[in-house]
Amino acid sequence: MEIIKITQISKKFGSFLNPIKALNDISFSINKGEFVGIMGPSGAGKTTLLNVISSAVKPDLGMVTINDQVLTSMKENQLAKFRKQNLGFIFQDFNLLEALTVEENLILPLTFSKMKKAQIEQRLKHVNEVLGLTALNKRKISELSGGQKQLVACGRAIINSPEVLFADEPTGSLDSKSATQLLNYLEKINQQEKTSILMATHDAFTASYCNRIIFIKDGSFFAELNANGNRQDFFEKIINMQKTIGGGEFFNAK
Amino acid sequence: MLSKIFIKNFSAHKSNYLVYMMASSLAAMIYFCLFFVSSNPLLTVIDHKLQNLYPILVFFAWAFLFMEWVFIAYIGGILIVDRKEEFQLYRFLGISKYQIAGGVFFETCFIQFISWITGFVLATLFSKLFGMILMKLMEVNRTYNLYINWKLIQESVAVFCSFTILLALLNFFRVIIRKQKIKQSRNWQYLRYALGLMGFVLIVYGYLQAGLHDHDIYKIGNINALNYGQMIPIFFEVVIGTYFFYVGFVDLLVTILKKISLVKYSGIRNLSGNLFDKSIRKNVSSLWLITVISGTAIVMLFLAVMTYQVMLQDNDTNYSYDVVVNKRQISKVKELALENNQEIKTVKSVNVKQIIGKEEGKKFQVLSFVPYHDYKNSIGKKSQQYNAKIKKNQIMTLNAFRRLENDKKNTHQTYYLSNGRKIESELTGDAMPIGSDLYYGRVLVVPDQIFKSLSSKKQDKIYGINLKGSIRSKFTRALNNYLYDTENGWMLYSYFNVSGNQVEDVKIDVTTPPDNEKKAYYYKSGVNQNYQRNQTEKQTRGSLIFIFSILSIVFIIALGSILSIKQFVENRRNVTMYETLKKIGIGQTNINHLIVSQTALLFFLPMGLAVSHAVFAINYVMKFSFNIYWTMFLVILCGYLLMYAGLFLATSIVSKRQINQKISQ
Numbered sequence: 059m060e061i062i063k064i065t066q067i068s069k070k071f072g073s074f075l076n077p078i079k080a081l082n083d084i085s086f087s088i089n090k091g092e093f094v095g096i097m098g099p100s101g102a103g104k105t106t107l108l109n110v111i112s113s114a115v116k117p118d119l120g121m122v123t124i125n126d127q128v129l130t131s132m133k134e135n136q137l138a139k140f141r142k143q144n145l146g147f148i149f150q151d152f153n154l155l156e157a158l159t160v161e162e163n164l165i166l167p168l169t170f171s172k173m174k175k176a177q178i179e180q181r182l183k184h185v186n187e188v189l190g191l192t193a194l195n196k197r198k199i200s201e202l203s204g205g206q207k208q209l210v211a212c213g214r215a216i217i218n219s220p221e222v223l224f225a226d227e228p229t230g231s232l233d234s235k236s237a238t239q240l241l242n243y244l245e246k247i248n249q250q251e252k253t254s255i256l257m258a259t260h261d262a263f264t265a266s267y268c269n270r271i272i273f274i275k276d277g278s279f280f281a282e283l284n285a286n287g288n289r290q291d292f293f294e295k296i297i298n299m300q301k302t303i304g305g306g307e308f309f310n311a312k
Numbered sequence: 313m314l315s316k317i318f319i320k321n322f323s324a325h326k327s328n329y330l331v332y333m334m335a336s337s338l339a340a341m342i343y344f345c346l347f348f349v350s351s352n353p354l355l356t357v358i359d360h361k362l363q364n365l366y367p368i369l370v371f372f373a374w375a376f377l378f379m380e381w382v383f384i385a386y387i388g389g390i391l392i393v394d395r396k397e398e399f400q401l402y403r404f405l406g407i408s409k410y411q412i413a414g415g416v417f418f419e420t421c422f423i424q425f426i427s428w429i430t431g432f433v434l435a436t437l438f439s440k441l442f443g444m445i446l447m448k449l450m451e452v453n454r455t456y457n458l459y460i461n462w463k464l465i466q467e468s469v470a471v472f473c474s475f476t477i478l479l480a481l482l483n484f485f486r487v488i489i490r491k492q493k494i495k496q497s498r499n500w501q502y503l504r505y506a507l508g509l510m511g512f513v514l515i516v517y518g519y520l521q522a523g524l525h526d527h528d529i530y531k532i533g534n535i536n537a538l539n540y541g542q543m544i545p546i547f548f549e550v551v552i553g554t555y556f557f558y559v560g561f562v563d564l565l566v567t568i569l570k571k572i573s574l575v576k577y578s579g580i581r582n583l584s585g586n587l588f589d590k591s592i593r594k595n596v597s598s599l600w601l602i603t604v605i606s607g608t609a610i611v612m613l614f615l616a617v618m619t620y621q622v623m624l625q626d627n628d629t630n631y632s633y634d635v636v637v638n639k640r641q642i643s644k645v646k647e648l649a650l651e652n653n654q655e656i657k658t659v660k661s662v663n664v665k666q667i668i669g670k671e672e673g674k675k676f677q678v679l680s681f682v683p684y685h686d687y688k689n690s691i692g693k694k695s696q697q698y699n700a701k702i703k704k705n706q707i708m709t710l711n712a713f714r715r716l717e718n719d720k721k722n723t724h725q726t727y728y729l730s731n732g733r734k735i736e737s738e739l740t741g742d743a744m745p746i747g748s749d750l751y752y753g754r755v756l757v758v759p760d761q762i763f764k765s766l767s768s769k770k771q772d773k774i775y776g777i778n779l780k781g782s783i784r785s786k787f788t789r790a791l792n793n794y795l796y797d798t799e800n801g802w803m804l805y806s807y808f809n810v811s812g813n814q815v816e817d818v819k820i821d822v823t824t825p826p827d828n829e830k831k832a833y834y835y836k837s838g839v840n841q842n843y844q845r846n847q848t849e850k851q852t853r854g855s856l857i858f859i860f861s862i863l864s865i866v867f868i869i870a871l872g873s874i875l876s877i878k879q880f881v882e883n884r885r886n887v888t889m890y891e892t893l894k895k896i897g898i899g900q901t902n903i904n905h906l907i908v909s910q911t912a913l914l915f916f917l918p919m920g921l922a923v924s925h926a927v928f929a930i931n932y933v934m935k936f937s938f939n940i941y942w943t944m945f946l947v948i949l950c951g952y953l954l955m956y957a958g959l960f961l962a963t964s965i966v967s968k969r970q971i972n973q974k975i976s977q
Contacts, residue, residue: 114895138899145897153892157586169579170898214896 061221061254062088067110067120069103069277080106081117082277088256090221093248095268096258097296099304103277104258105226111256112145112224113137125221142171146215146223146253150230152207154199154214161195164213171218185213188250189243205236212240216247223247225257229264241267262300266293275303327880327966328394332387333427335873339380340431341438342866344468346373348439349446351461354454372859376866381475383870385482387877388420392486394881399487413487420480428472436460450854501563508560514553518546519924522932543932550925554603557921558596563589580902584909587889591882591914598878599918602871606922609867611929614948616860618934621944623853628694629743631842631849633660633776634783635791636747642775648794654787655780662686662745665768666752668730676810678753679727683763687745690776695743702757708739710755727756731767746776750840783843791841868952872959875918876966879911883967887974894975903975904968911964919956923949 069081080103088094096104109115111122113129122129125144132140154163164185168178186192189209199207208228215223225244229237245267248255259265266289273280280303285292349355350369402412436458443456521542566585592599637645649656662682669679684704691699702708709725727735737756744755751774758766779787893903930945 134900138897138901141897142899147896149895153888153895155583155889155892157590157889158582162582162586166579167896167898169582170902172578 059090060087061090061092061125062111062256063121063123064111065121065123067107067117067122069106069110069115069117079277081110084120084274084277084279086272086279086282088222088254090254091248091252092270093245093255093268094257095265095271096256096274097260097265097271097300097303098274098280100260101276102274104260104274106277107274108224108226108256108258112147112222113141142167143218144221146218146220148208148211148215148223148225148228150227152204152211152231154207154211156199158199159195160191160197160199160202160210163199163210164191164195164217166214167218181217181219185217188216188247189213203236204232205239208232208236208240209243212243212247216251216253219251220253223253223255225255225259227259228257229259229261237261237264262293262296265296271296271299273299273303325391325394327970328391328877329423331873331876331880332384332391333423333430335387335870336380336384336424336427337430337434338869339376339383339866340428341434342862343373343377343380344432344435345439345442346370346376346862347464347468348435348458348460349443351464352443352456352459354443354447354456354459368855368859372863377471377475379866379870381479383874384424384479387874388479388483389486390874390877390881392416392483394884409488413484416487417480417484420483421476424472424476424479428476432465432468446854446858448854449858451850452854504560505564505567506560507556508562508564511553511556511559512561514549515557515925518549518553519928521546521549522928546932547929550928551604554921554925555596555600558592558599558603562592562917579898580906580909583906584913587882587886587910588913588917591878591910595878598874602874603918603921603925605867606871606919607925607929609864610922610926610948610952613860613864613952614926614930614945615933616856617944617948620853620857623849625694627846627849628692629699631747631846632692632695633747634779634841634843634846635777636750636840636842637775637777638750639773639775642773644794645777645791648790649779649787652784652787652790654784657778657780659775659777660690660746661773661775662690663763664751664772664774665763665766666770666772667766667768669727669735671754672726672728676730679729680751680753680755681763681766681768682745682755682757683760684757685760687757690745691743699743700739700741702739702741705759706739707735707737707759707762708741708757709737710741710744710757727754729766733766735762746774747840747842750774779843788841788844864952865955868955869959871918872915872956875915876959876963879914879963879967880970882910882914883907883970887971890971891975900972903971907967907971908964911960911967915956915960915963919953923952 064087065085067081067084068079070077071080072078084107096107098104106115110117111124113122113132117130120130124140127140129137129140155166158166161182165178165182168181186195189212191209191213194202194206194210199210202210208231212228215225223244228244229240232240241264244255244257247253255268257264257268265271266285269285271283273282281299283292283295283299346369350366350373355366399409399412403409440456440458443458447454447456566589569585570582635645646656648654663686665681666678667681668676670676684702687702700708709723723737723740725737725740727737729735735756735758741757744751745757750772890903890907893906894900927945
């Protein structure tokens with residue numbers, strides 16, 4: 059069952075006289091419960107694509123549908139409500155609010171929804187159980203390590219039980235141990251909560267956790283890879299695709 | 313290249329610089345306006361007798377200039393700290409700190425130049441309005457024309473140069489000696505809580521002490537009646553308490569509110585509380601100063617308005633006629649008026665009987681009795697408004713200068729006359745019939761029947777004359793010559809011997825005092841001219857209210873603009889947080905709500921505390937229980953709050969625009 063469908067998305071930045079094509083006629087869809095990666099070299103348009111799908115940036119052309127709702131035709135207030143109820147976000151630089159404690163950061167999206175105290179506490183308890191954050195709840199953000207911060211960001215992203223979780227380079231600022239821990243949790247969320255995950259990354263190991271990877275280059279669709287159960291094989295396929303996308307064919311030919 | 317970078321920076325921080333320049337221009341405008349008004353030839357003409365308005369206006373013009381310098385220097389400091397990262401970037405690009413400081417020096421000069429030019433243009437446009445307001449307040453019916461003193465402008469160029477160079481040098485050295493190390497602040501959370509709590513307790517203790525006092529300088533009529541030994545500790549309790557309050561009380565309050573779940577589960581309340589707490593910690597000294605200065609400004613303006621009212625009412629109740637004269641002198645004064653072409657508008661009179669008597673428990677003295685109907689006809693509407701309401705069968709004691717409050721207490725007093733007759737007074741009033749100067753001793757208003765039945769050795773009639781049109785100087789000179797000539801014999805002589813409760817050998821008459829007799833038995837009672845005195849008073853009270861109103865408005869604008877700039881700086885620091893909120897799906901409405909609540913907390917906490925301090929400070933110096941005080945206080949407060957609300961609205965609109973532009977980029 060399709061949860062995300064994007065059709066002929068295009069986006070340009072820059073001035074009218076000197077436009078830069080960030081996305082060019084991209085179309086694909088994601089099924090419910092899928093863990094999809096978006097890969098490509100720097101400047102390929104991964105973050106822009108993620109932002110367009112998550113409705114943070116409006117496309118110039120094309121349509122984005124999530125859960126049968128057309129985001130590209132929604133008004134600002136409707137979009138905000140939709141994002142708050144259906145989407146979760148994890149960023150490379152965590153984007154936690156230093157002024158608040160871990161617990162306050164976790165429940166932040168719910169407190170803006172005027173949700174009742176009992177419901178908030180119930181959701182918090184659940185997230186704490188899934189991600190093992192109970193011991194950190196009363197701490198300040200400045201007292202956490204990078205890995206812990208990203209786990210808190212992950213907790214904040216899933217506290218509203220989103221249909222889709224967007225992760226933009228979530229392991230980019232983490233050491234390998236923390237990155238593995240986070241990816242295991244993301245996998246757990248995907249399998250246990252049936253949350254669809256769309257993750258932009260340039261790291262092959264991180265991408266190997268996905269079920270499917272969409273490669274883009276210079277703002278256009280380049281290729282797609284599907285995992286066939288074995289992560290090691292999938293990892294190698296990703297590396298090869300990266301070589302290809304980065305000019306590997308040229309070197310192989312030589 | 314550096315100049316291009318500075319121009320780029322200027323446009324990036326335009327909200328801050330706009331507020332900075334507007335406040336500077338306004339201060340420069342007031343400086344120019346005060347000098348233009350003070351040097352206007354019309355003021356010299358109307359002020360020839362007083363010669364006090366010019367130095368007052370000039371003094372305040374210089375005071376404004378000094379305050380403007382302090383204010384701009386302070387704001388300049390905030391803006392330089394805000395540009396810390398920008399300066400670091402310049403250093404990375406290889407620009408020396410002397411080059412950066414030089415850029416800041418010229419930038420300061422440029423901003424000041426623009427501000428002073430704008431201030432001058434505004435002063436040219438508005439100084440006529442200032443002058444007209446001053447004339448209106450001084451009740452001078454003359455046409456005020458714009459007057460620009462070119463000599464003053466030449467002097468102002470010199471003032472501007474020194475003012476600006478000092479300011480630019482200060483900013484130059486701020487950049488040069490700026491510490492590179494980032495100050496690591498320790499948390500000291502529990503110490504802050506303790507200090508915050510102590511601050512709160514100190515404020516409440518100060519309030520209690522102030523609230524329990526029952527002074528009233530307007531009732532007593534003497535500012536020295538205040539107990540400074542008590543007042544100074546209360547002042548320090550509240551001022552120091554306010555500082556500690558900002559150090560930790562808001563933090564403590566937010567923590568408590570979180571514990572009782574009032575704040576924790578509301579995103580806006582929680583974030584507002586936390587951000588405000590963080591912002592307070594960075595701005596303790598500024599908020600403290602703003603609170604103390606705002607409170608002082610409110611008290612100052614209130615006391616100025618009260619003094620204005622007191623002077624006005626004092627004038628209405630005690631000096632309501634241009635000339636006051638008794639029956640022996642009325643024909644002479646009319647003759648002088650005729651001789652000098654001075655037209656008379658109205659003449660009113662009251663009959664007076666002077667009798668030796670005493671208030672219960674006090675010594676014998678001369679008492680003046682006035683019949684009810686004469687009294688009612690002699691006092692004006694304004695005097696009646698604040699005076700105790702008397703019925704025709706009641707007796708009222710008059711105390712001149714009781715002032716302002718409509719004394720609801722019907723103070724009962726008993727008088728014993730020299731013939732043994734007992735008079736019971738039920739009321740106390742303050743509006744004196746035909747002014748206050750020609751009566752001897754305590755004045756009593758009695759029913760017409762009682763007045764007729766009183767036997768007196770001395771009966772007089774006092775006339776109040778109001779002159780028509782402008783008062784002729786020839787008449788003034790002639791009247792003054794007559795007034796100050798003691799040979800004209802208009803002294804009231806009273807002499808009596810007291811033996812126990814009996815009064816013997818009573819003499820009371822209007823006569824010329826012989827040189828060899830004791831002057832103590834004589835009292836001037838014949839003619840009194842009030843119009844010069846009234847004119848002086850009008851000018852004094854007009855200039856008083858003019859100066860204090862301007863001073864208060866400048867305070868509000870200066871303090872409000874400090875808060876605006878602080879808020880803009882805070883916005884820039886918090887922009888990442890707003891971006892995060894937007895990214896995680898928090899709607900624009902909630903973000904706007906958060907920005908407005910942040911601005912509101914920053915604006916209205918100091919204002920709220922300042923108002924509260926002002927109420928208790930005013931309560932200390934006067935009895936804050938009469939409606940007239942409250943009405944006046946509320947009017948002043950509304951004016952203050954309106955101006956503050958205007959600044960708050962402007963700041964929140966600009967803040968919203970600033971943040972929304974950033975987060976939608």
